Amino acid sequence: MLNLTGKNALVTGIANNRSIAWGIAQQLHQAGANLGVTYLPDPKGRFEKKVGELVTPLNPSIFLPCDVQNDEQIDTTFAQIAEKWDKLDILIHCLAFADKKDLSGDFSATSRDGFTKALEISAYSLTGLAKRAKPLMKEGGSIITLSYIGGVKVVPNYNVMGVAKSALEMSVRYLASELGSANIRVNAISAGPIRTLASSAVGGILDMIRHVEEIAPLKRTVTQIEVGNTAAFLSSDLASGITGQVIYVDAGYEIMGM
Numbered sequence: 184m185l186n187l188t189g190k191n192a193l194v195t196g197i198a199n200n201r202s203i204a205w206g207i208a209q210q211l212h213q214a215g216a217n218l219g220v221t222y223l224p225d226p227k228g229r230f231e232k233k234v235g236e237l238v239t240p241l242n243p244s245i246f247l248p249c250d251v252q253n254d255e256q257i258d259t260t261f262a263q264i265a266e267k268w269d270k271l272d273i274l275i276h277c278l279a280f281a282d283k284k285d286l287s288g289d290f291s292a293t294s295r296d297g298f299t300k301a302l303e304i305s306a307y308s309l310t311g312l313a314k315r316a317k318p319l320m321k322e323g324g325s326i327i328t329l330s331y332i333g334g335v336k337v338v339p340n341y342n343v344m345g346v347a348k349s350a351l352e353m354s355v356r357y358l359a360s361e362l363g364s365a366n367i368r369v370n371a372i373s374a375g376p377i378r379t380l381a382s383s384a385v386g387g388i389l390d391m392i393r394h395v396e397e398i399a400p401l402k403r404t405v406t407q408i409e410v411g412n413t414a415a416f417l418s419s420d421l422a423s424g425i426t427g428q429v430i431y432v433d434a435g436y437e438i439m440g441m
């Protein structure tokens with residue numbers, strides 16, 4: 184049985200009730216995990232209020248702002264964890280960002296700044312968080328990130344985010360190789376397209392979802408809860424032999440050639 188009681192899980196990337204991270208948080212909570220939640224702070228404090236209200240029913244014992252571009256905020260988050268929890272077991276990395284102008288048109292038009300920003304937030308941040316999680320995962324642990332097929336095959340307009348996901352998936356392998364000796368597993372879930380705050384800001388996302396619904400073996404796309412269930416599995420001792428992998432939760436779309 185899937186049982187996460189006695190496990191402490193830090194979940195990043197909840198923006199609203201459509202976030203994949205919200206689907207993951209709910210399923211970790213349902214399996215008995217104790218949650219910590221971080222959110223991206225904004226000047227008006229809107230996320231703090233919205234995300235705070237959303238997660239209250241899950242009783243998080245840690246709730247903090249954490250912009251992954253800000254080393255001080257990352258340090259504060261992990262200092263809080265070290266203070267409040269005897270150990271960290273699960274880290275969910277569920278965030279990405281690229282400038283909107285870099286998610287359409289010519290890939291060759293990507294600026295140095297746009298490239299750097301997308302890779303810093305969407306790929307480097309996993310390593311930044313893993314570095315701080317390592318000493319707190321005293322009984323081993325499970326680190327999970329979210330990827331997309333656009334990091335392996337060309338998806339029109341995904342552009343610099345595809346390069347970032349490619350770097351993210353390779354970071355999963357290098358981290359898994361290093362952290363294995365501490366019994367810390369590192370895996371990625373490559374999800375099919377889901378309507379979220381991030382994806383809705385992308386032109387044509389509904390057409391992409393419709394395309395997947397037509398082609399994928401299961402003739403549909405996936406839900407945040409299905410991704411959450413896979414994250415709960417990967418977080419649990421049921422997945423004790425799995426590390427360094429990219430697991431597709433995409434209704435089978437990835438296997439199709441035509």
Ligand code: NAD
Pocket residue numbers: 195196197198199201202203204222223249250251252276277278279280304329330331373374375376377378379380381382
């Ligand atoms: P979302 O908008 O709900 O989540 C993205 C999160 O990234 C937000 O919570 C946002 O606050 C956070 N974020 C952005 N910049 C940040 C920063 N500097 N510091 C900290 N947090 C920051 O959208 P989502 O679709 O749930 O995305 C979550 C993850 O899932 C991303 O890695 C995305 O690439 C991946 N993914 C999404 C889909 C999809 O179709 N929605 C498919 C596969 C993978």
Ligand code: 0WE
Pocket residue numbers: 279280281282283286331338339340341342344376381382384385391
């Ligand atoms: O990873 C993602 C979304 C990533 C994303 C989305 C945005 C939109 C708003 C990162 N940064 C931003 N920045 C913004 O300003 N997905 C897998 C969803 C997605 O995004 C696409 C897709 C799919 C699918 C972009 C182009 C083409 C397909």
